[in-house]
Amino acid sequence: MDTKIINRISAAVLLVAAIILVLMGNPSRVILLKASDDLGAIAMYGEDMIDPLVLIDWIIGETGDFIVVDLRNPSDYTDFSINGSVNIPFASLFTSEGFDQVPTHLKTVLVCEDGTRSGQAWSVLRIQGYEAYILKGGIKGWWRKIMTPLSAKELLLADLDPAELSAKLKAAREHLVGGGAIMDTPSEKNGTPPPPQIKSKPKKKKKSGGC
Numbered sequence: 001m002d003t004k005i006i007n008r009i010s011a012a013v014l015l016v017a018a019i020i021l022v023l024m025g026n027p028s029r030v031i032l033l034k035a036s037d038d039l040g041a042i043a044m045y046g047e048d049m050i051d052p053l054v055l056i057d058w059i060i061g062e063t064g065d066f067i068v069v070d071l072r073n074p075s076d077y078t079d080f081s082i083n084g085s086v087n088i089p090f091a092s093l094f095t096s097e098g099f100d101q102v103p104t105h106l107k108t109v110l111v112c113e114d115g116t117r118s119g120q121a122w123s124v125l126r127i128q129g130y131e132a133y134i135l136k137g138g139i140k141g142w143w144r145k146i147m148t149p150l151s152a153k154e155l156l157l158a159d160l161d162p163a164e165l166s167a168k169l170k171a172a173r174e175h176l177v178g179g180g181a182i183m184d185t186p187s188e189k190n191g192t193p194p195p196p197q198i199k200s201k202p203k204k205k206k207k208s209g210g211c
Contacts (some may be wrong), residue, residue, distance in 0.1 A: 048122055050109055050133040052145040056172045059084070066107040069093070071117050072139070080139065082111065083176075090117045094124065107131045114138040146172055 058066055059082075068085035070077050077087040090112070092098045102108055108130050110118035118134040125132035135142060146169065 048119075048126075048132075048134055049136045051136050052142045053168075055109060055135060055142075056146055060172065060175055066109055067103060068109045068111060068135075069102060069121075070139075071110060071112045071121060076113075080143075082139075082142065085111065090121065093121055099128075102130065104130060107133065109133050109135055111135045111142070112138050114140055147176070 055068075068082050070081055070085045070087045071090040071093065072087070073089055074087060077085075081087070086101060088098050088101055093102075102125070108125060110121050110125075110132060112118045112121075115134055115136065115138040118138065122132050122134050137144065
């Protein structure tokens, strides 16, 4: 099994233990743990991920059997988010109040900047019995794959017929930005939301002199 998957699950098990202690005052929120090996198999075969193209089909189809949970901080969520999603910051999710906002009977799609924190939250929710999925590529992947027209090369490399995919994405963007929009974005003159900004950490300055 991939080392990253093992590390993710191990960290999730420790986090779940801490969460159970937090939830001890509300026993009804504590769900029996599932086997870690099952999570490893799910992650190994990519069944923990949901592609933006699949999510857009769910949204347009209005199936009503899923919830999108945005784990970013409130300011980033306000700048650019998927309409209908619930903003539960990563740290707030693992509280009694946070769990109460995630229905157990719905599929849960987790969104963060690039998928990293969604992966951590996915492990915890799966262990707690939720049917959770990670939005592949995070909000950056959503912007790149849904809101930005694909190049001719990208269309040719796609699994779907290029003409079919191009028409599908065009219809999706019209649905998102036009009437009945499902994308909450800052007001823009051209009506198109700006791409999400990912904050980079400042680089450490090298010390001058010898060792």
